[in-house]
Amino acid sequence: MGKADDKLFVGVDLGGTNISAGACDVKNKxxxxxxxxxxxxxxxxxxxxxxxxxxxxxxxxxxxxxGDIGGxxxxxxxxxDINKGTVINAVNLRWKDFPLAAALKEKLxxxxxxxxxxxxxxxxxxxxxxxKDFDDLLGIFVGTxxxxxxxxGGKLFHGHYFTAGEIGHTxxxxxxxxxxxTLENRASRTAVVNQLKQLILSNHASEVPKLxxxxxxxxxxxxxxxxxxxxxxxxxxxVKQSARYVGIAIANTITMLSLPCAVVxxxxxxxxxxxxxKWIRQSFEEHVFPEKLRSAKILQSSLGxxxxxxxxxxxxxxxxx
Amino acid sequence: MGKADDKLFVGVDLGGTNISAGACDVKNKxxxxxxxxxxxxxxxxxxxxxxxxxxxxxxxxxxxxxGDIGGxxxxxxxxxDINKGTVINAVNLRWKDFPLAAALKEKLxxxxxxxxxxxxxxxxxxxxxxxKDFDDLLGIFVGTxxxxxxxxGGKLFHGHYFTAGEIGHTxxxxxxxxxxxTLENRASRTAVVNQLKQLILSNHASEVPKLxxxxxxxxxxxxxxxxxxxxxxxxxxxVKQSARYVGIAIANTITMLSLPCAVVxxxxxxxxxxxxxKWIRQSFEEHVFPEKLRSAKILQSSLGxxxxxxxxxxxxxxxxx
Numbered sequence: 001m002g003k004a005d006d007k008l009f010v011g012v013d014l015g016g017t018n019i020s021a022g023a024c025d026v027k028n029k030x031x032x033x034x035x036x037x038x039x040x041x042x043x044x045x046x047x048x049x050x051x052x053x054x055x056x057x058x059x060x061x062x063x064x065x066x067g068d069i070g071g072x073x074x075x076x077x078x079x080x081d082i083n084k085g086t087v088i089n090a091v092n093l094r095w096k097d098f099p100l101a102a103a104l105k106e107k108l109x110x111x112x113x114x115x116x117x118x119x120x121x122x123x124x125x126x127x128x129x130x131x132k133d134f135d136d137l138l139g140i141f142v143g144t145x146x147x148x149x150x151x152x153g154g155k156l157f158h159g160h161y162f163t164a165g166e167i168g169h170t171x172x173x174x175x176x177x178x179x180x181x182t183l184e185n186r187a188s189r190t191a192v193v194n195q196l197k198q199l200i201l202s203n204h205a206s207e208v209p210k211l212x213x214x215x216x217x218x219x220x221x222x223x224x225x226x227x228x229x230x231x232x233x234x235x236x237x238x239v240k241q242s243a244r245y246v247g248i249a250i251a252n253t254i255t256m257l258s259l260p261c262a263v264v265x266x267x268x269x270x271x272x273x274x275x276x277x278k279w280i281r282q283s284f285e286e287h288v289f290p291e292k293l294r295s296a297k298i299l300q301s302s303l304g305x306x307x308x309x310x311x312x313x314x315x316x317x318x319x320x321x
Numbered sequence: 322m323g324k325a326d327d328k329l330f331v332g333v334d335l336g337g338t339n340i341s342a343g344a345c346d347v348k349n350k351x352x353x354x355x356x357x358x359x360x361x362x363x364x365x366x367x368x369x370x371x372x373x374x375x376x377x378x379x380x381x382x383x384x385x386x387x388g389d390i391g392g393x394x395x396x397x398x399x400x401x402d403i404n405k406g407t408v409i410n411a412v413n414l415r416w417k418d419f420p421l422a423a424a425l426k427e428k429l430x431x432x433x434x435x436x437x438x439x440x441x442x443x444x445x446x447x448x449x450x451x452x453k454d455f456d457d458l459l460g461i462f463v464g465t466x467x468x469x470x471x472x473x474g475g476k477l478f479h480g481h482y483f484t485a486g487e488i489g490h491t492x493x494x495x496x497x498x499x500x501x502x503t504l505e506n507r508a509s510r511t512a513v514v515n516q517l518k519q520l521i522l523s524n525h526a527s528e529v530p531k532l533x534x535x536x537x538x539x540x541x542x543x544x545x546x547x548x549x550x551x552x553x554x555x556x557x558x559x560v561k562q563s564a565r566y567v568g569i570a571i572a573n574t575i576t577m578l579s580l581p582c583a584v585v586x587x588x589x590x591x592x593x594x595x596x597x598x599k600w601i602r603q604s605f606e607e608h609v610f611p612e613k614l615r616s617a618k619i620l621q622s623s624l625g626x627x628x629x630x631x632x633x634x635x636x637x638x639x640x641x642x
Contacts, residue, residue, distance in 0.1 A: 079611060089611070136481055150577070152473070159579020160457055161613055169610035170573040174493040174507075174566055181608075186495075245495055252491040256471070256574060258480020287502075289490035290400060290410070292482055 007070035009320070010055055011313030013117060014047075014076045016040060016092030021054040022306070023062055023069060024313035028128035030306055032062025040093045044103075047093065052107045071111040073316030075120030075308050076100055079163050085114045088162070111320045117308055118165060119156050121301075122149030124311025125263045130302040134261040138253050140167055141266035141301075142246060146184040152257070156315075167249050187245040189268040193219045196238050206234040221271030228275055239272060240279050247283025247298075254296050255289045265301030273300075328391035330641070331376055332634030334438060335397045337361060337413030340368075342375040343627070344383055344390060345634035349449035351627055353383025361414045365424075368414065373428045392432040394637030396441030396629050397421055400484050406435045409483070432641045438629055439486060440477050442622075443470030445632025446584045451623040455582040459574050461488055462587035462622075463567060467505040473578070477636075488570050508566040510589040514540045517559050527555040542592030549596055560593060561600050568604025568619075575617050576610045586622030594621075 008031060013020040015038060022033030034057045036050055055072065059065060078090030085101025087093070101112040115123075122139025125131045131139075135154040141147045146168030150157040157164050168184035179185060197216045200206055208227050212218040227235035250262045264280060277300050285294045303310055329352060334341040336359060343354030355378045357371055376393065380386060399411030406422025408414070422433040436444075443460025446452045452460075456475040462468045467489030471478040478485050489505035500506060518537045521527055529548050533539040548556035571583045585601060598621050606615045624631055 079613075148577075152478075157473075157578070160581040160617075161579045163611055163614065164577065164579040166576050166579075166610050169576050171493065171569050171608055172495040174569050248492050248495050252573065253577060255487050255490050256469075256485065256577070257478070258482045258485040258487075260481040287492055289487055290484055292400075293484065296481075 007321075008064065008068055009070050009313045009316040010058070010072045011120070011309040011311065011316065012051060012055065012072060012074040013120065013308030013312060014038065014051065014074055015117065016077060019051055019054045020305070020309050021051070021058045022309040022313065023059060023064060024310055026317070028310055028314055030310060032058050032064065033306070033309060034058035034061060038093070044095060044098055048103050048107065051104060055108070066108060066110060069110060071113065071316045071320035072104060072108060073113050073115070073120065073312035073314070073319070074100065074104065075115055075117035075312045077117045079161070080114055080116050081162055082113070082115055082158060085112065087114075113316050113319045115156065115312070115315055116149070116162070116165070118147035119149040119158075120311035120315060121265060121307040122151060122165075122263065122311070123156055123315055124303050124307035124309070125265065125301055126151050126311075127314045128303065128310050129263070129307060130299040131261055131263045134297070136257070136259050137261040137263060138167070138250065138257075138259055139165075139263050139265065140246065140250060142188065142242075142264065142269050143267035144188060144190055146188050146246075146266075148253075150257075167253060170249060170252065172245055172248055183245055183249045187242040187249075189221055192224065192238055192242045192268070195241075196235060199234055199238070204234050207232045208235060221268050225271045225273065228272065239276060243276050243279030244283040247280045248287050250280065250298065251284045251287035251289075254284070254293055258293065259296060261297045261299065263299050263301055265304065265307055269300060270304050328642075329385065329389055330391050330634045330637040331379070331393045332441070332630040332632065332637065333372060333376065333393060333395040334441065334629030334633060335359065335372065335395055336438065337398060340372055340375045341626070341630050342372070342379045343630040343634065344380060344385060345631055345638075347638070349631055349635055351631060353379050353385065354627070354630060355379035355382060359414075365416060365419055369424045369428065372425060376429070387429060387431060390431060392434065392637045392641035393425060393429060394434050394436070394441065394633035394635070394640070395421065395425065396436055396438035396633045398438045400482070401435055401437050402483055403434070403436055403479060406433065408435075434637050434640045436477065436633070436636055437470070437483070437486070439468035440470040440479075441632035441636060442586060442628040443472060443486075443584070443632070444477055444636055445624050445628035445630070446586065446622055447472050447632075448635045449624065449631050450584070450628060451620040452582055452584045455618075457578070457580050458582040458584060459488070459571065459578075459580055460486075460584050460586065461567065461571060463509065463563075463585065463590050464588035465509060465511055467509050467567075467587075469574075471578075488574060491570060491573065493566055493569055504566055504570045508563040508570075510542055513545065513559055513563045513589070516562075517545075517556060520555055520559070525555050528553045529556060542589050546592045546594065549593065560597060564597050564600030565604040568601045569608050571601065571619065572605050572608035572610075575605070575614055579614065580617060582618045582620065584620050584622055586625065586628055590621060591625050
C-alpha cells in the first residue's frame with residue numbers, strides 16, 4: 001500500500017454526448033477535472049484521441065502529469081466485458097467488441113480498467129456519495145434514458161453476461177404495445193418531454209410554451225423544474241407520473257432483492273430535485289413488498305455529475321493498485 | 322466429513338395446507354417420505370406436533386430412527402430469519418416471530434435449520450434438479466400464489482431483510498387498480514381459475530363446465546391441463562395469458578440480474594407441463610433485454626413436489642454437518 005496510497009487515479013465517464021475526466025486522491029477527492037464533447041460520429045480512434053486529450057487537460061489543470069497517476073478507470077455506455085476490457089455493444093457510440101481499455105493503455109502507457117457507465121456512477125455513490133453507509137443498493141439514473149447498477153455485498157454485481165442493472169428495460173406495462181412497455185419508455189426525460197409536448201399541442205393549458213418562447217423542442221429538465229416551481233399543473237402531472245413509475249421500478253427491485261437502499265441520480269433527478277424525489281418515495285412505499293421494506297432508504301445522488309468520474313477513479317485504485 | 326457423509330438429513334416442506342418430510346442421503350436421494358395436512362387453524366404447538374409426527378413416520382417408513390439423522394432442515398412460508406431460526410411473518414400459518422427451529426429442536430433433540438419454503442425448493446433444483454449446472458438462477462413457483470427464490474454465486478440470496486425473491490409481488494401493471502397490479506394477481510392458478518370462471522359465467526364457450534360436471538368451484542390444474550389438451554380455446558387463452566405474464570416477470574429478473582437460468586416449478590407448472598413452459602419461454606424471449614440474454618435457459622423443475630424436501634435436507638447437511 002504506502003506508495004500506492006499517495007498516487008492519484010483518473011476516472012473517465014464516457015457518454016454518447018460528453019467525456020468527463022478527473023483525477024482523484026485516496027480520499028476520493030476530485031483534484032482536477034475536464035469535459036469535452038464525445039463526437040461519436042467521428043469514429044472509435046477519434047473518440048480515443050479525445051478521451052486522451054480530456055485526461056491530459058484535466059491533469060494539466062491540476063498541475064499533474066501522467067507519471068503522477070496509478071492508472072485510469074473508465075465507465076462506458078452499453079454492455080462491457082470487464083475482464084477483457086472491451087465494449088461489447090454500445091449503440092450510441094456505434095461500437096461492437098471495441099477494445100477500449102487496450103486502446104487507451106497503448107496511448108497513455110498506464111494501466112486501464114473498464115466498467116459500465118451506470119455501474120461506475122453507482123460505485124461512486126457507494127464509496128463517496130449518498131450511499132456510503134450501504135453495502136447493498138440499487139443505483140438508478142434518470143436522464144435521456146434510464147440506467148441502473150447494483151451493488152451486492154459491497155461489490156458491483158455484473159451478472160453472467162455483464163449486463164446486470166438494466167432497470168430501464170424492465171416491463172411495467174405488460175399489455176402495452178412495444179415501445180410503451182418499459183420504465184424507460186414511460187419515465188425517462190425523453191418520455192416526459194414527449195408527453196408534455198403532445199398534451200400542449202392538444203391545447204392543454206400550461207406555462208411551458210411561454211418558458212420556451214413557443215419552441216417546444218427547447219423543453220429541458222431546467223424548464224420542467226421551473227414549471228413545477230411555478231405550480232404548472234400539466235407539468236406536475238406528467239413529471240409526477242414519471243416519478244410514480246420510477247418508484248414502482250425501485251419497489252420491484254427492492255422487493256426482489258430485499259435491499260436496504262436505492263440512490264437516484266441522473267440529469268432529470270438533479271434538475272427536478274426534492275419534489276421529484278418525494279413523489280418517487282411515495283410511489284415506492286405504496287408498491288414495495290413486504291411492508292417492512294418501506295423503511296428502505298431512497299436517497300438522491302450526492303455526487304451528481306461527478307459520480308461516474310469519482311466511481312471510475314476509485315475502481316481503478318481498487319483494481320490497479 | 323467421513324462420518325457426517327454417512328448420515329441422513331431430514332428435509333421438511335411446511336406449507337399452509339400440507340407438511341411433507343423426507344430423509345435424504347449424501348447423494349440427495351430421497352430414502353423415505355411422508356405427507357400430512359398442516360391444519361394451521363389448530364395453532365402453533367399443534368402444527369409443531371404434526372411436523373414431528375410427519376418426520377417420525379417418514380423415518381419409520383424407511384426403517385430409520387432419529388439417531389440415524391444428522392439434523393433437520395425446514396422450509397417455511399413467509400419471511401423467515403435464518404439466523405434466529407424464526408418465522409417473522411407467515412400469513413397462512415398465522416405466525417408472527419414464531420421460534421420454529423427452537424421448538425422443533427426441543428422436541429426432536431437434533432439440530433434444526435430454517436429457510437423460506439420457496440428458497441429451499443429453488444435450492445433443491447440447484448443441488449439435485451433441473452438447475453444443477455447453474456450457480457446463478459431464479460426459481461419461480463406457480464400455484465395458488467407465485468413465489469420465487471434467488472441463487473447468486475452458488476448461494477441462496479436472502480437480502481437485507483430475508484425477503485428476497487418475492488417475484489409474485491412485483492408490479493407488471495403499473496396503472497391497474499390495487500389487487501390487479503402484481504404478477505400473482507394476474508398469473509397464479511387462483512387468478513387463472515377466477516378469470517376462466519368469469520368468462521364461462523358470461524357465456525363464453527368452453528368444455529370446462531362439462532369437465533367439472535357444472536361445478537366451477539372444482540376447476541383444478543388437472544382440469545385446465547385436460548382442457549388445453551382437448552384444444553379448448555377459452556382455457557388456452559387464459560392459461561397462455563398467465564404464461565405470458567410469468568415470462569415477463571422472469572424477463573424482468575433476468576434483465577436486472579443478467580442470469581443464465583430460471584427454473585419454473587409449482588403445482589400449476591407440474592400439471593400444465595410442456596405447453597405452459599413453451600408459452601413462458603416465448604414471452605421471456607420477447608421481453609428480455611439485451612437480446613443476448615434470450616439464450617438464458619428457462620427450465621421446468623425436475624424434482625416437482627420433492628424440490629422443497631430435497632432442498633431442505635441438503636441445506637441441513639450443509640449448515641449442520
